[in-house]
Amino acid sequence: MSTHHTHSDLHSEQGGTAGEHPGRARNPVVKVRDLAWLEFEKPDLAAAEKFGHVFGFSTSLRTADELHLRGTLAGSPAVLIRRGARSRFTGPAFRADCDADVLRLADHLGTRVSPLRESLGGITVDTLDPSGARVRVVSGTHELDALPDQEPLVHNTGTEVPRTNSTQRPPAEPARVQRLGHVVLQTNKYRAALDWYLENLGLIVSDFQYYEGQRELGPTMSFIRCDRGSEPADHHTLAMTLGPSNRYVHSAYQVTDLDALAAGGEVLLEAGYHRSWGIGRHIQGSQIFDYWRDPDGFMVEHFTDGDMFDNTLEPGWAPMTASGLAQWGPPVTKDFLGLRPGKDSIAEARAIASALRRNDSDFTRTRLKGLLKVASS
Template sequence: MKDAHTGLHSEQGALAGEHPGRAISPVVKVHDLAWLEFEKPDLDRAELFARAFGFAVALRTAGELHLRGTRAGAPCVLIRQGSRSRFLGPAFRAADRADLTRLADAAGGAVTDLPDHLGGQTVDLTDPSGLRVRVVAGTHDLAALTSPAPLVHNFGDEAPRINAAQRPPRAPATVQRAGHVVLQTTRFRRTLDWYLEHLGLIVSDFLYYAGQRERGPVMAFIRCDRGRTPTDHHTLAMALGPSDRYVHSAYQVADLDVLAAGGEYLLDRGYRRSWGIGRHIQGSQIFDYWRDPDGFLVEHFTDGDLFDSALEPGWAPMTASGLAQWGPPATKDFLGVKPGRQSITELRAIAGALREDNEFDLHRLRGLLKVAAS
């Protein structure tokens, strides 16, 4: 029997003339994801899920909720009271305040102060898909919180744990930090190039539709460029699709035991797993995906790849089976084809996108449908 993963791994490189995965002279090079911003109508409900997921609360007022991990730094997620649930956009951390001025000059924006409880300054930009993108500097750093001590493991012949049982608690999977956000856009190439040119991000892996490689990639896993300092395999991932929308965001936990026991804790409280547990191919993360009460997809991950700037992009076909090295098959919920409100919204988006002038045409739709069936 042929291995379903043969040929899917991203060690394959680019062909002559394909996208280089980086800009020659970007305006700035951001250092990391700072936070993500949302609006939700019920902050009590959002806080209840957030604590069960493993966040700590950094700030709670009548109209605002800030969620943090154990690492020192800014909050991971800012949630404001709103009439409906929606994703407002990501914030990236600049190397310094001077980068904000360079970005403002290049994009025709302005450097403005953030609220006192966050500190620092921001340049608010708009990417080609219409999403607000903040680049921030000088924000207040929250002090580190106590994080669970790592378990002592017996691996093969290495057995440091003697006369001691392993008893990881079934408790919230303590979030350490924000890892990445995944976005969908109808203007993939324009939006990808905007992030590379303005924020200095570089591509770790490209995916393309089988039989359509000559038309270019339809997904990119994109990391920060900090030279010889390793960074996450992707801080931002972007896929071509029939609508401009948030797909999911991911938050690091300490290890597999924390991730798995935290998942049992969520299940015990009636929350819905979308897909997992498994290990990805692009990025190698062990993952577990959940739907929050507002329908947003969020991920626990651990053991992800770290790349420095020397690695060039990998290229691989996009398939549903190629999303994981091991684990259960990708679910209909994760793929967005589960019958219900989500799939109806996606069908309407497809009909609308095909009537507009963008990169999502009938040829691309056929490629996407093959992915869902693969």
Template sequence: MTGRRDPHTDLHSDQGALRGEHPGRAGDPVVKVHDLAWLEFEKPDLARAEAFARAFGFTPVLRTPEELHLRGTDPGAPCVLVRRGARSRFAGPAFKAADRQGVLRLADATGRKVAPLPESLGGVTVDLVDPSGARVRVVADTLELPALPAQDPQTLNFGHDVHRINDVQRPPREPAKVRRLGHVVLQTTRYLETLNWYLQNLGLIVSDFLHHPRQRDRGPVMSFIRCDRGRTPTDHHTLALVLGPADRYVHSAYQVADLDALAAGGEYLLDRGYRRSWGIGRHIQGSQIFDYWRDPDGFLVEHFSDGDMFDCTLEPGWAPMTASGLAQWGPPATKDFLGIKPGRESLRELRAVLGALRDDNEFDLGRLRGLLKVAGS
């Protein structure tokens, strides 16, 4: 009897680069950022945004008629800034430099000016523009908010390793308290140029490359990129870049305590009428347990827990990109998550495909064929 082939075979990217492939890091970067500081959005309805944010597990720390700042329980700056705008849009990421000298060095290397941030944030920024047109802030000396009470992970009994005796497990159905911002994923029509820009200017390094099936010779089309803090472990990816027909935000991810917080928090969101996009499952690249949601403005946001942590010694892995390769376990990736669900978003993406094929960029007919294979895999 012929056994069924495991669809995850060869998808765990434990194979390294072949000779001549991208090394995944710059030899002499301008600076090495330490983390994501926050993400900035514009939305027309701040009250609606705040209601979802509270249900998702954020704590508002600033609320004016024109601005909303959201934080997690970890100490530091707010992790999401929302300003009132005529339409919903992603305004860009902010990365945290090691110190003010890093901001000054980056400004000098790029010909940009250092500017003070608003009093509500403190510190300074140098504002850059990456090759895909996204505004990228690098900040230092921002105000440090103190830690808030966090959700404690559940005490678990693993097989015969017993830690909970004469006690029961009753995780409450409540918002999964966000601890911190983990990563942001961006799509770009100029993938390789944009990747090299982040590696050279911000000192990020690649954890994993993905290539279209049977197109490895054309190079990668997605990279999971982490901060380089030497031997100090950092998230498997702080930024992920993927080649596509439009320059846009894909999703952002926020850490919660554990699987129980994530699952019970998901039930809380469902009870209030919010829409799950995909989950619950465990990713391959990054290994984190995930649960994806759509906020009322259509932005994709993720709860995650138990992600990989790498130091600077690990070289990039290489693997084919497939829809089945997005998770080790869990339901199949949904059409909503993949961006192919019939509706306004898929029509916008189709128009973007037609526009990208006419423009001078990295998204060509070969890449379109590869992307269609991914969606159908």
């Protein structure tokens, strides 16, 4: 397999150097194809469904104790929410290429394959990553039919004028979510968790980031995609970042184009929901983004126009800085960085103190200094 050896012209400042993490396993157990869905527990399903519809989901299942939210594309629901005593993220589900891969993974992990509920169909192998997060790998699930999608607008660009004698009027409606794109997780066992996903699920790294002045200590964030061979996959299906606690950071959902994203944002604002950060365009992944908080405080992202890579690209490497999160857009907010005063920042401060007292955490005093430098950069 031939690979590109630098990303100076693609998506990062520079490629890796000799001895740095290669960003992929030599012989992974299986290669998952995509994220299937994300699972949450929440006490108020009515509030979750109301926000979901304004955000752009449709309901595919609603019972007294369960809510499934889906996008317009055919496939599985994107988000599964079960009634629980408190709001929490319970884990991602990845889609295997076939039933045989689920069986192979279960055999390798020394666990069993279980049937999923009839509402989903198919089978799953459930396990824990090194951070203690529950991970599902599923196959054979029911396929939902596609729903009507928003049509992308026809744009006049420079000398190309495909639209004449007609006006541009994006509808004032929620952006219709097409599909789940990625999830971002924080872990204090970053290296072990990264290697676990690469070795067991066959994921490969698109971009590494490291704390300024600490590159020799290894990366502290990775944007990780599915290995579909020559078939392009999202720049990242999973992103992992080093931090004092093991937690959900955000998840992202694709919409048709910038107009759908922006008009949908106006609907969210008018409904009283909180924009965390946006609108802008990222560097790693290139997505146009818009971040929101749901009623339980979970961060969710609308995105469009993201990078798609096949498996011939090796990882890019770049320093992690707050100013390097976007090519353009408003300055990154304290809310997005987790620095806004409140219960979440207090919990993270407590997690820092706890992590620094432990011997099994990758989050050390040196790493804390690097993280503080990121926040002020």
